[in-house]
Amino acid sequence: MQQMDPNEQTEKPLISKGLDAFFIGVYDIFRFISRFFKEVLLPPFEIRELIRQCFQVGYKSLALISLTGFITGLVFTKQSRPSLAEFGATSWLPSLISIAVIRALAPLVTALICAGKVGSSIGAELASMKVTEQIDAMEVSAINPFKYLVVTRVLACTICLPLLMSYTAVVGLMGSYLDVHLNEQTSMVAFFQKAFESISFLDLGSSFVKATVFGFTIGIVSAYQGYNASQGTQGVGKAANISVVISMFLIFIEEIVIVQIVNSIR
Amino acid sequence: MKTFTPEIDWNNVVISIKDLYKSFGNNHVLRGVDLELHKGENIVVLGRSGTGKSVLIKIISGLLRQDEGTVNVLGQDVAALSPQDLRALRLKVGFCFQHGALYDSMTVGQNLAFPLQRNEPGMSAEQRNKLVDIVLDAVGLSHTIDQMPAELSGGQRKRIGIGRTLILRPEIMLYDEPTAGLDPITCTEINNLINEVQRRFHTSSIIITHDLTCAKVTGDNIAVMKEGKFIRQGKFDDVFADNDELIKEFYDYNFIQ
Numbered sequence: 001m002q003q004m005d006p007n008e009q010t011e012k013p014l015i016s017k018g019l020d021a022f023f024i025g026v027y028d029i030f031r032f033i034s035r036f037f038k039e040v041l042l043p044p045f046e047i048r049e050l051i052r053q054c055f056q057v058g059y060k061s062l063a064l065i066s067l068t069g070f071i072t073g074l075v076f077t078k079q080s081r082p083s084l085a086e087f088g089a090t091s092w093l094p095s096l097i098s099i100a101v102i103r104a105l106a107p108l109v110t111a112l113i114c115a116g117k118v119g120s121s122i123g124a125e126l127a128s129m130k131v132t133e134q135i136d137a138m139e140v141s142a143i144n145p146f147k148y149l150v151v152t153r154v155l156a157c158t159i160c161l162p163l164l165m166s167y168t169a170v171v172g173l174m175g176s177y178l179d180v181h182l183n184e185q186t187s188m189v190a191f192f193q194k195a196f197e198s199i200s201f202l203d204l205g206s207s208f209v210k211a212t213v214f215g216f217t218i219g220i221v222s223a224y225q226g227y228n229a230s231q232g233t234q235g236v237g238k239a240a241n242i243s244v245v246i247s248m249f250l251i252f253i254e255e256i257v258i259v260q261i262v263n264s265i266r
Numbered sequence: 267m268k269t270f271t272p273e274i275d276w277n278n279v280v281i282s283i284k285d286l287y288k289s290f291g292n293n294h295v296l297r298g299v300d301l302e303l304h305k306g307e308n309i310v311v312l313g314r315s316g317t318g319k320s321v322l323i324k325i326i327s328g329l330l331r332q333d334e335g336t337v338n339v340l341g342q343d344v345a346a347l348s349p350q351d352l353r354a355l356r357l358k359v360g361f362c363f364q365h366g367a368l369y370d371s372m373t374v375g376q377n378l379a380f381p382l383q384r385n386e387p388g389m390s391a392e393q394r395n396k397l398v399d400i401v402l403d404a405v406g407l408s409h410t411i412d413q414m415p416a417e418l419s420g421g422q423r424k425r426i427g428i429g430r431t432l433i434l435r436p437e438i439m440l441y442d443e444p445t446a447g448l449d450p451i452t453c454t455e456i457n458n459l460i461n462e463v464q465r466r467f468h469t470s471s472i473i474i475t476h477d478l479t480c481a482k483v484t485g486d487n488i489a490v491m492k493e494g495k496f497i498r499q500g501k502f503d504d505v506f507a508d509n510d511e512l513i514k515e516f517y518d519y520n521f522i523q
Contacts, residue, residue: 044387128370129369129370132365132367132370133363133364133365133367134367134368134369134370136324136329136361136363136367137361137363137367137368137369137427137430139329139356140327140329140356140359140360140361141356141380141381141384141385141430141431141434142353142354142356142357142381142384142385142434143380143381143384143385144353148384
């Protein structure tokens, strides 16, 4: 770019440089989100790309989710047993674990894993496309890159997170069952009967809502960071990193808010 | 040098730019640019890096918006177009990026077919594949159809980029530094390809470059840009005939002298 003319006056910030940048950033994010809702409703619908993205987000996360979910259920059971054993209440383990897994662990573990794996991937991929002008190339070829790249990825995250969360819950309970079975010789039927007796529709519903909100958050944050990346290859790393950090931060904030709302309904 | 006489319609202006200004913060990139491109004409915009050449063609294609002035493309004011109309105009204005901007996740064939799939949904796969073959043949890279962009050389990427633009049969081509970073032999191939595109597809083009050889070989007219505006416009030999101080520094750095 051309060198600055030393005689030109620099633009003065409205409030302060930092605050100006913050409010402009917030405005940009809201514009990005409102554009998403506008584009998602208008044809043409990128069904094939959406299915491809669901495969990337959902199927390709299964191995990691399986391992993490199973170990979470197993370890949580192992850690809870001594405390319950003190009161001779190890028979409560299936109920305790199922409540913990369905209400909190499954949505949270799934979201955190996906924020790390999927969020960084979306952030880096879109940022790389941005800095190598691939997004501009779509634009000048009369293709709507927002619809093709952003809408499909955000939708895929929003659809797949609740499905992955359900899968994590099942795998987590299987991990728990393994430990209970080895220690108390409880049958699978008895374990799951006890586990599901303690679960209400509100628990299931709130978990699905949480997972959907988390999925949307991961998708929109990562897509925003990637789509607005700058500064070459450095910007790609930055977009991937910030996508994960902000997604995780927002997931915890949303968890607190949703738990408060659900508890007030309960 | 061109081995053919281009058919230029001097009464038909396809791009008309008047008093164009563009700034990024306090960085005033364009400071009153005027330009006219006629049907069938190749104009080369010459200038050192950072003088606003790429910004100019990004404004023409609607990727950036000017602060002041008007840009008329094929009779339409670009800044006043709705998103739908802009998309329709973009089908007639091809843009070749400096590094090709090929889609990394697609093969060469898929890169070329992608704009057709999106813009001509009624076209059968057979017709699409035929067009891809024709364009790949035109850029001389038929054998790369199943290769990924990462497997191509810099020159090949640029040629595929030109092919991807051509596949939509645009009336106007915008080339951003087509020979930058290439060896002299590949530069010659790209220059010949630009001329071949003009001859075979009857396109009008704006070619952004700082390469005098490219300017001399591909340009019917050239415009020299300095500090955000054109300081000379005309035929290559006329512009460089007097070799005055304003363009001398630029001329000195090129082999052509």
